[in-house]
Amino acid sequence: MGGKKIKIGFLPFYIKLYDDIGTGARARGRLGTFYETLAAGFEELGFEVVRSEFCRVAPEFSAAVGHFEREGADCIVTWHAAYSPSLECVGALTRTDLPVVVLDTTETYDFGATQDPGEISYCHGIHGVMDMCSLLLRQGKQYAIAAGHYSESDVFQRTAGFVRAAVAARALRGSRVGSLGGSFEGMGDFLVSDEELKSHFGVTVVYPEEGELASILGSISDEETAREVELDRTNCYEIEPVDPAAHIRTAKNCLAVRRWTQKHGLSAFTANFRTITETGLTTMPFMEACKAMARGIGYAGEGDVLTAALLGALLRGFPESSFVEIFCPDWRGNTLLLSHMGEYNPNLICQRAGMKEMNFIFGKGENPVVSYGCYRGGEAVFINLHRTAEGFRLLASPVEMLDVSGDNFESRVRGWMRPHMPIAGFLETLSRAGATHHSALVYGARPEQIGFFASLCGLSCEII
Incomplete structure (x- = not known):
């Protein structure tokens, strides 16, 4: 960062x-x-x-x-x-x-x-x-x-x-979080109103004005786009041959989002892939979500301003942090697969990222180019900010991210996380606590340090 x-x-x-x-x-x-x-x-x-x-x-x-x-x-x-x-x-x-x-x-x-x-x-x-x-x-x-x-x-x-x-x-407190496309319809666990976010945490939610992103997108120069494309080629290998036109439009959309976040002084943003074209963008900026986290800008998927704000703050103190989601249990190996559509902090992966064009069947946008990587091994803390009937609460758990020398998930964001307890009990504890399905992962931190973070934010913290 x-x-x-x-x-x-x-x-x-x-x-x-x-x-x-x-x-x-x-x-x-x-x-x-x-x-x-x-x-x-x-x-x-x-x-x-x-x-x-x-x-x-x-x-x-x-x-x-x-x-x-x-x-x-x-x-x-x-x-x-x-x-x-x-x-x-x-x-x-x-x-x-x-x-x-x-x-x-x-x-x-x-x-x-x-x-x-x-x-x-x-x-x-x-x-x-x-x-x-x-x-x-x-x-x-x-x-x-x-x-x-x-x-x-x-x-x-x-x-x-x-x-x-x-x-x-x-x-x-005092941070600003951008929302592109609003919240994913029907997804309720992380849903909070702008007023609640402001009153509890002092966080302001910023939306693009009508025509704003389309105007920014149209102002991105061919030279700037070419530099971004070349940077992607340096940082990522091609899993499959990438269509140059798809790469150019992806780079332009990513640069438009970057310019928008800078214009409004945002510490984090979230994007809803279902409604992304309603913002004036033409494709989902998955790669910008990754690059933003690498620069210290928070991110969370699907319109989750709560977790985006959390990650934006954590990145200020702990730059080795990322947005994560638990996907699949490995009962045999006692690990949990962390993944998402195409968002991760590329500073935290164990090898060079791969990229390919995504067949985007999830919304109205054009096909984006997406990068994929595997999280590196190491000790970390899994963090979740959620709300109970009594109010907002933080959960922190020490975990081990496994070293993976080879895997079959080249076209997926992936990482295998092992809690300090059997995964069955860990998953039960998460859901008994009311954890949302969006979380943050912080390498190099300790649960008691996250507990101190929580206390300074006026939050209780449960350590698993």
Whole structure:
């Protein structure tokens, strides 16, 4: 995904008492060096880090948080270099809209009976963390925490995941989702009104004005189209010889959708293949759905603005995400086939994609050229946003995507997902929970990070 880096405001905690009695002067040099080590660790993970002086008293915390806000930080990560009284920091942290992620780590790895007691001066931030978190919880400030040794555990990666979740949650509110062709008639599980989406999540649904897409389509130049066709040929092999005319019209329609999403500042869009020609397009832009997800623009099929909005937000924090749908159970292999008509994130496939012209019998559009790929293996989280009688709710489940070296599904979007439980029980649990048939798949995330995302969005989250 392109765009600017996620920006962390990295807030170090200390206590004024130690400076007053003189012990701080001895410890601060080493602690400052360690703070820089931690900051560099986040930078190695691809974040931009806004630094701060060590904060001890309320005015210093307020000044640091204000600095982070002015610098455009996406999230605050705290680190206790020592115990720090919570009433000094809690005002600044609860007043800000920035999410808070707590990094609970120390420099010294071995603190057994043979350790030098002098190391306590450098490693006793734990009770400051506990003090602060107790106050944050009491005052209703959402936060996440990751604890572990900075170099002998995965605490950096877990902290980074919580930061990404916070960024995704902030991206949801105020986002704009395009709807091409409205919702698939009779499909009710993901159906929400524009007013509900706005009131619950702050999401605005945008529709093309009459004649708008037809006008954009007519303005796409032959040169721009030729470049898009050539890019497709570079990225995809031909499963069958592709008709040049079909490829040209597909590229033009895809470029028209891209230009429309850019014009309206959309973070996601959805398209209904049944009614796509009523929008002014002449063919279903399956390939643009794929390319959009690769660029960090959310997508969901069949007019599903709810899942499209969800994916658009998730992609902001977790670029290795895709729209997915469970298609078929492999009872023997205890896996589930993920597929759809022609929409997937091509950044997540295990080999070069193939393309072919689709015999489009599903609506009035002309035949599109469609690409197909197989999801790569790896750990991921399967995510579903749905509504119950009590309101909207998120479901998150850790899953394994299988490595597939060869398959018979060359002309299908495909991937084989194995939940951390028998698939019969998994499917039963999904439907007991009321999950919709459209979902998101996020590689490299953890369920607890998605739970933090949910809490920041005001959602309950069930982890399967």
